[in-house]
Every structure is written in C-alpha cells, then in structure tokens.
Amino acid sequence: xxxxxxxxxxxxxESGISTFRGSDGLWEGHKPQEVATPEAFADNPxxxxxxxxxxxxxxxQATVRPNAAHQALALxxxxxxxxxxxxxxxxxxxxQRAGNSRVIAMHGELLKVRxxxxxxxxxxxxDLTEGTPHPNNPLIQKSLRPxxxxxxxxxxxxxxxxxxxxxxxxxxxxGTSGTxxxxxxxxxxxxxxxxxxxxxxFPTPLSPKFDETIRQKASIAVPIVTQQIQDQSIIRG
Ligand code: NAD
Numbered sequence: 001x002x003x004x005x006x007x008x009x010x011x012x013x014e015s016g017i018s019t020f021r022g023s024d025g026l027w028e029g030h031k032p033q034e035v036a037t038p039e040a041f042a043d044n045p046x047x048x049x050x051x052x053x054x055x056x057x058x059x060x061q062a063t064v065r066p067n068a069a070h071q072a073l074a075l076x077x078x079x080x081x082x083x084x085x086x087x088x089x090x091x092x093x094x095x096q097r098a099g100n101s102r103v104i105a106m107h108g109e110l111l112k113v114r115x116x117x118x119x120x121x122x123x124x125x126x127d128l129t130e131g132t133p134h135p136n137n138p139l140i141q142k143s144l145r146p147x148x149x150x151x152x153x154x155x156x157x158x159x160x161x162x163x164x165x166x167x168x169x170x171x172x173x174x175g176t177s178g179t180x181x182x183x184x185x186x187x188x189x190x191x192x193x194x195x196x197x198x199x200x201x202f203p204t205p206l207s208p209k210f211d212e213t214i215r216q217k218a219s220i221a222v223p224i225v226t227q228q229i230q231d232q233s234i235i236r237g
Contacts, residue, residue: 003080003229004168005073006186007088007095010175010200011218014067017059017092020177028054037151045130052146053127056110059092060125066098069174069218074099076226085164089176089183091148106155106183112147115140121147155182165189170229174199175218178206197225 009019020027027035028051034040035051058064066074077084077100086103088095091110095103113124117140124147134140149155165171171190178184187206190196198210199221207213214221 001080001169001229001232002083002164002167003076003085003170003172004164004186004190005076005084005086006171006173006176006183007073007086007090008174008176008180008183009090010177011069011222012067012090012092012094013175014069014217014219015092015094016061016064017094019175020180032151036148038153041145041150048146049128049130052110052148055091056125056127059094059110064092064094066094067219069222070094070098070100072223072226076229077102079230087161087164087183087186089180104157104161106149106157106161108146108148108156110146110148113144114147115143116145117143158182161186162189166191168194170194171196172199172222172225173197173206173210174222176200176204178204199225 009017013019018028020032030051035048041048073086073095077086084102086095086100088103088105089107091105091108093109093111111124112121113128114121115134122135128144128146130142132144134143165186166189168190171187171194173187176183184206187196187209196210196212198204198207198213199216199218200213201215201217203213214225
C-alpha cells in the first residue's frame, strides 16, 4: 500500500511555529509579497534576509521540537519503507528532525542557502546578509540567498511528486490551507482508487473533494490515522 502524505504549516503550529496566514492575514507581521518574492529580495534584500534570519533562528530554539504528528509520520515511514513518501511545504526541518528521510521539501529549507551563480546548496545555521562571503569562492559576491521557493518561483521535484500522487493508494493532507498551488493540486493528481484524507481543524476550499475530512489538530489525528494504516498494512501482509 503506497502512502503519500502532504504537510503544511498547520502540522508545525503545535511546535510553536506560526502558520502562514494568521488571523490577521500576515506572516509574522509581514505581507507575504514584502518578504517572500524574488521582487522583494531585489528591492530590499536586507529586509528579506532579516525575515529569514528570524525564521532560521526561531526553528533552532530549544522550545521548537517535532510534535506527536511529526513523530507519528516518522514511525509510519519506518513501517512502510519505500511505500511511504512525505511531501512537505514546510521549510522548518521538523520532519527530518523527527526521523523521516523520505521527505521532499518542495518549498526548500530554512537551514540551507543557495548560490545564485553556481546553484550550489550549503547547509546553513547562521544569519545571512548581502555581505556574507561565498563559503569556498571569495571571488563570488552577493550571491547567496535563502534556499526557499518564493511566490512566483517553481517548487522543487514536481515530476517526482506527480508520479507519487498517481501511484498513491492513500493520500493524507495535513495542516495545509489548500490555497497555495501547485501543492494544492496534488489531490487532483491522485487516481480514483486512492483513498484521500484531510486533517485540519478548519474547512478548506478542497475539503469537499476529500473522501474523509478529520476536523482535529494534527497532534491528535495523525497518530490515530497512521496507526490505522499500519494495522491495515500488517493485515494485508
Ligand atoms: P497556511 O498557513 O496557509 O495554512 C495552514 C493550515 O493549517 C490552515 O488551513 C489551518 O487551519 C491549519 N492548521 C492550523 N493549526 C493546525 C493544527 N494544529 N493541526 C492541523 N492543521 C492546522 O499554510 P500552507 O498551506 O502550508 O501554506 C503556507 C506556505 O508558507 C507554505 O508554502 C510554506 O512553505 C510556508 N510556511 C512554512 C512554515 C513552516 O515551515 N512551518 C510556516 C509558515 C509558512
């Protein structure tokens, strides 16, 4: 039984990381177009760097840890192996920290930076500024940017994600608003035999299209659903 899981900011809300759209429609006090577009980075790189430096510092605070939902998905991967794939829109690395390795971070990762000139990707835990030197070539200047997919840019690994959606027997969407495309389009790439489940305390525009919607927090619902899948896959052998 092939299981594809899509996660969004909601799964990390109970780990203390704000979702994208708070009740004020802002992301940590900013309009998304001020901080999460290539145009914003070109216009005001200092502001964009400061925003992502704050986000990078936040996810490294001792209080920010994987919660029961992340942990349950790590256990499901252990049980299913190659039949499991996790696609996340999150950039916080909490899935990797929980123990998942079959993770596609389609919107990038806060703990990585990329060189605009060479395309190299570096692990990164510190602040980044316009003046931060390239790690191994001092002749390249002002080339580093957060390894984050901004609005207007193409997410990573879309062909692999589409393949996984077509092959999935179970598709679970956790903590995502269903409004950020192409992630929101993954549901429509699943086939008719695939059982589709949404976990979100609140309805989303996609809710009517799922076979089942579970109106619960991720930390409650994900451990239950993943246990059910493990029980079924044991019965099926
Ligand atoms: P979103 O903020 O648009 O939507 C979050 C969804 O989670 C909402 O539908 C909300 O009802 C739901 N939710 C809130 N608390 C929940 C809980 N405890 N359990 C389950 N669901 C809960 O997020 P999105 O759809 O992921 O899109 C946001 C974009 O912003 C993504 O592209 C992502 O890259 C980025 N982002 C990432 C993080 C992160 O890495 N943690 C945080 C904020 C934004």
